[in-house]
Amino acid sequence: MAPKIVFDKVTRRFDLKDNAFVALDRLSLDIADGEFVTVVGPSGCGKSTALNIAAGLLKPSEGTVLVDGKAVEGPGPERGMIFQQYALFPWLTVRQNVEFGLRIKGEEASRRRQIAERFIDLVGLGDFADALPKTLSGGMKQRCAIARAYAVDPSILLMDEPFGALDALTRVQLQDQLLDTWSRERRTVMFITHDVDEAVYLANRVIVMAARPGRLKEIIDVGLPYPRTEEIRLSAEFMSIRNRVWQAVYHQ
Numbered sequence: 655m656a657p658k659i660v661f662d663k664v665t666r667r668f669d670l671k672d673n674a675f676v677a678l679d680r681l682s683l684d685i686a687d688g689e690f691v692t693v694v695g696p697s698g699c700g701k702s703t704a705l706n707i708a709a710g711l712l713k714p715s716e717g718t719v720l721v722d723g724k725a726v727e728g729p730g731p732e733r734g735m736i737f738q739q740y741a742l743f744p745w746l747t748v749r750q751n752v753e754f755g756l757r758i759k760g761e762e763a764s765r766r767r768q769i770a771e772r773f774i775d776l777v778g779l780g781d782f783a784d785a786l787p788k789t790l791s792g793g794m795k796q797r798c799a800i801a802r803a804y805a806v807d808p809s810i811l812l813m814d815e816p817f818g819a820l821d822a823l824t825r826v827q828l829q830d831q832l833l834d835t836w837s838r839e840r841r842t843v844m845f846i847t848h849d850v851d852e853a854v855y856l857a858n859r860v861i862v863m864a865a866r867p868g869r870l871k872e873i874i875d876v877g878l879p880y881p882r883t884e885e886i887r888l889s890a891e892f893m894s895i896r897n898r899v900w901q902a903v904y905h906q
């Protein structure tokens with residue numbers, strides 16, 4: 655089967671005063687349909703740059719990203735983005751935030767309501783549908799952002815350190831919920847994280863990047879079965895994969 659996302663020798667330079675800085679150097683990577691890949695690497699190694707190019711928010715200097723065989727020219731409804739800072743509209747309720755993308759998609763009111771309801775329940779915000787974001791905890795805001803991204807039914811989720819600002823327990827809950835939804839709705843996920851444990855726990859494959867210039871360093875197959883459980887998280891296999899990723903990231 656053709657890959658869902660292809661990075662084909664993607665380079666991105668930023669022009670500085672005197673020279674051009676290479677943020678991403680010839681990244682080539684295939685992501686399969688339905689695959690969950692996580693991306694780890696030191697700060698500044700081009701993770702967000704790569705994701706933003708796939709999202710169509712940033713143009714490559716050279717090379718292309720293909721989604722379903724077509725070159726990415728800009729953002730599209732088949733690619734949902736979730737960022738670390740919960741980009742919610744503060745003047746809209748949870749329900750209105752989740753319905754927002756559906757409105758743009760042209761869904762009629764009753765259908766919008768029905769879809770929003772389903773995803774609000776899925777992320778456990780059923781009792782807070784009419785709440786404004788400022789009244790929610792960080793974890794709840796992020797659940798809302800996830801529900802909003804899911805609601806428009808993108809086949810790809812591009813997530814940039816989405817759980818980075820959350821406490822450890824909320825983070826683990828959202829990881830399990832994300833995996834649960836992913837296994838039922840089967841989306842392709844590219845997920846950036848700082849956290850090596852999180853990277854291994856979630857992924858089919860962990861993409862390790864290196865800095866200066868930002869580039870692909872190593873791809874590590876996780877090969878652990880789903881559903882991932884606490885037992886797997888504590889297993890010797892998990893530890894050994896985690897240590898391999900750790901080595902690849904920190905001994906550059």
Ligand SMILES: Nc1ncnc2c1ncn2[C@@H]1O[C@H](COP(=O)(O)OP(=O)(O)O)[C@@H](O)[C@H]1O
Pocket residue numbers: 668669675676677695696697698699700701702703704868
């Ligand atoms: N708009 C920009 N202008 C200049 N340099 C940038 C810009 N965006 C990112 N960079 C630089 O490119 C490199 C990679 O950035 P980024 O992709 O955000 O890294 P990461 O997400 O891995 O921390 C960094 O050194 C960063 O400072």
Ligand SMILES: [Mg+2]
Pocket residue numbers: 701702703
């Ligand atoms: Mg980043």
